[in-house]
Amino acid sequence: MSLDQVQCIDQIIQSRQSIRAYLKTPIDRQIIEDILNVAARAPSGTNTQPWKVYVVTGCKRSELIDRVCQTQTEIFKKPELAQQYQETFVYYPEKWVSPFIERRRENGWGLYGLLGIEKGDKDKMAAQHLRNYQLFDAPVGLFITVDKVMGIGSKMDISMFMQNIMLAAKARGLDTCPQAAWNHFHRIVLEVLDASDQEELVCAIALGYADPDAIVNQFVTPREPAENFAFFLD
Numbered sequence: 191m192s193l194d195q196v197q198c199i200d201q202i203i204q205s206r207q208s209i210r211a212y213l214k215t216p217i218d219r220q221i222i223e224d225i226l227n228v229a230a231r232a233p234s235g236t237n238t239q240p241w242k243v244y245v246v247t248g249c250k251r252s253e254l255i256d257r258v259c260q261t262q263t264e265i266f267k268k269p270e271l272a273q274q275y276q277e278t279f280v281y282y283p284e285k286w287v288s289p290f291i292e293r294r295r296e297n298g299w300g301l302y303g304l305l306g307i308e309k310g311d312k313d314k315m316a317a318q319h320l321r322n323y324q325l326f327d328a329p330v331g332l333f334i335t336v337d338k339v340m341g342i343g344s345k346m347d348i349s350m351f352m353q354n355i356m357l358a359a360k361a362r363g364l365d366t367c368p369q370a371a372w373n374h375f376h377r378i379v380l381e382v383l384d385a386s387d388q389e390e391l392v393c394a395i396a397l398g399y400a401d402p403d404a405i406v407n408q409f410v411t412p413r414e415p416a417e418n419f420a421f422f423l424d
């Protein structure tokens with residue numbers, strides 16, 4: 191591999207960021223198929239390739255957005271309703287501890303700060319949260335499911351597949367945002383997608399062309415250097 195290729199790959203990895211405002215520009219179906227074909231080169235335990243992807247656009251996208259936004263809006267008014275919309279697998283810890291809680295807060299307030307949302311401004315926070323369920327205006331939503339028969343390891347496989355999607359998209363001038371937010375509404379999502387009872391929603395990805403003028407897209411998150419998390423043993 192040449193130095194140029196190494197720099198190119200590093201550049202794609204480093205320039206990927208979660209994009210939360212998109213242009214309405216549609217994406218050619220062929221480009222999406224190319225991204226999915228290349229992403230499917232992801233490794234998976236014993237090559238099980240456990241991913242299934244629903245590429246949602248047009249009327250289906252509108253139906254999904256309408257149904258979930260309506261439900262989320264009802265939850266804002268009556269927070270006790272949230273109990274009815276639990277994820278199928280737990281993503282985050284029940285009790286947050288350091289250093290994760292600090293990073294999480296920095297992330298949340300960094301994003302809100304950029305958007306001019308102050309602590310306690312519940313309406314603006316709710317509106318920003320709702321943007322998740324509008325796919326941040328991305329023309330394409332990728333909804334990834336797994337067969338319930340598969341074990342927890344399949345979620346590792348799907349994570350690698352997702353990262354490949356995001357990098358292959360970036361290489362084609364497209365941007366993404368992985369979205370676990372949809373998992374709370376898995377029952378609605380799977381019903382609209384006409385998925386079988388055997389499927390579990392793992393994650394969604396918003397896919398589209400970034401809006402270059404949207405301030406939210408200027409949000410670049412920090413990373414710890416390797417020296418803080420890697421331990422070289424000899």
Ligand SMILES: Cc1cc2nc3c(=O)[nH]c(=O)nc-3n(C[C@H](O)[C@H](O)[C@H](O)COP(=O)(O)O)c2cc1C
Binds near residue numbers: 209297
């Ligand atoms: C599995 C997964 C689920 C995520 N879900 C959401 C989500 O629902 N909404 C959102 O705005 N960002 C979501 N994110 C994006 C993270 O907030 C983001 O990756 C993190 O802050 C690092 O920023 P970066 O992606 O710009 O590098 C998710 C990321 C991952 C990996």
